[in-house]
Amino acid sequence: MLEQIINEITKYGKLAGEKGYTPGISGNISARFGENVVITSSGSANGYLENSEFSVIDFVGNSVSGNPKPSSEKFLHLEFYKKRPDINYILHVHSPYLTAFAASGLALEDAISPEIVYCFSKIPLAEYALPGSNDLVEKTAIYFEDYDIVLLENHGVIVGGTTMKQAYLNLELAEEYAKTLICAKILGGAKILPEEEVKKIYSLRQK
Numbered sequence: 001m002l003e004q005i006i007n008e009i010t011k012y013g014k015l016a017g018e019k020g021y022t023p024g025i026s027g028n029i030s031a032r033f034g035e036n037v038v039i040t041s042s043g044s045a046n047g048y049l050e051n052s053e054f055s056v057i058d059f060v061g062n063s064v065s066g067n068p069k070p071s072s073e074k075f076l077h078l079e080f081y082k083k084r085p086d087i088n089y090i091l092h093v094h095s096p097y098l099t100a101f102a103a104s105g106l107a108l109e110d111a112i113s114p115e116i117v118y119c120f121s122k123i124p125l126a127e128y129a130l131p132g133s134n135d136l137v138e139k140t141a142i143y144f145e146d147y148d149i150v151l152l153e154n155h156g157v158i159v160g161g162t163t164m165k166q167a168y169l170n171l172e173l174a175e176e177y178a179k180t181l182i183c184a185k186i187l188g189g190a191k192i193l194p195e196e197e198v199k200k201i202y203s204l205r206q207k
Contacts, residue, residue: 002056005031005038010049012091012168013040017047021095021175027156028071031164032081032088035059039074041067046093072132079137080160083144087160089167094156097178101125102151108177111193112184116177117201120149123174128153149174 009029016022027046030039036056040046044053055070057063059078063070071077077090101108108123124143129136140158143150149159149170159174161167184190193201 002033002038005033006051006054008164009038009040009054009089012164013046013049015168016091016093016095016171017045019095019172019175021171022046022091022093027091027093028073028077029092030071030074030077030090036064037074037078037081038066039070039077042069042071044071046091073136075132075134075137076140076158079141080144080158083141084160086162087148088162089164090158090160091167091171092156092158093171095171095175097175097182098123098151098157099155100182101178102156103154105153107151108174108181110181110190111198112177112180112190113193114197114201115173117193117198118204119170119173120147120177121202123147123149123151123157123177125151125153128155131155 009031013029025043025045028040029046030037036058039055041053041055053067055063055067056065057070057074061074073092080087080090107125111117124147126140126143129139140150151157159167159171161170181190
C-alpha cells in the first residue's frame, strides 16, 4: 500500500514537473495513509522524486517512518485532511499562471465557462503568511471546508482531491483557467456568463 502511494505521487509529481507546474524544489505532495499521511520530504523536487524522499507522519506532525525531514508545509496538509474527510491527496505547487494571480493578490472569481463554474464556483485567495508557519495554516484553513483549491497570496496554490488523479486534474483545469483569464485580459477582458446561466450550471451539480 505504501509503495503504491509513493509510486502514484511520483508519477503525478513527474507529470506536474513536465507541465511546468512545480519548478525546482518548490511545492510538496501528500496522501492520506490510514491513520497517517505520506508527504514529500523537505528539499525534494516534485518532478524528480526518489523513494528516499517520502516521510510518513501522524496527524500531530510527528515522523513515523521514512525520511526524517518531512516538508515544512506538513501542517497545512494535515489541516486540509482534518477539515475534509473526503480529501485523500493534496498538491501544493507554484504553477506560473495560478501563482501570477496569487502574487497579484487576486482571487479567481470570473464565471467565464460552464466547466469552471461547475468545478470550482471560484478559487479564493488566502491572505499572505510565512510559508511553513501556523499563521499560514490558520489563514488558509478557513477555506478548506468549502473549496478544493485555494490560492496562497504571494506564494502558490494548494489543491486536494479524493484521488490523486482528481487532485491533479483540478490543478490542471485551474491552471488553464488562470491562463485563459490572463490571455482574455490581453484581448480586452473576458465575457462573463450571466447570473441566470451560472445558476443553471449550479443546478447541474445536484443531478
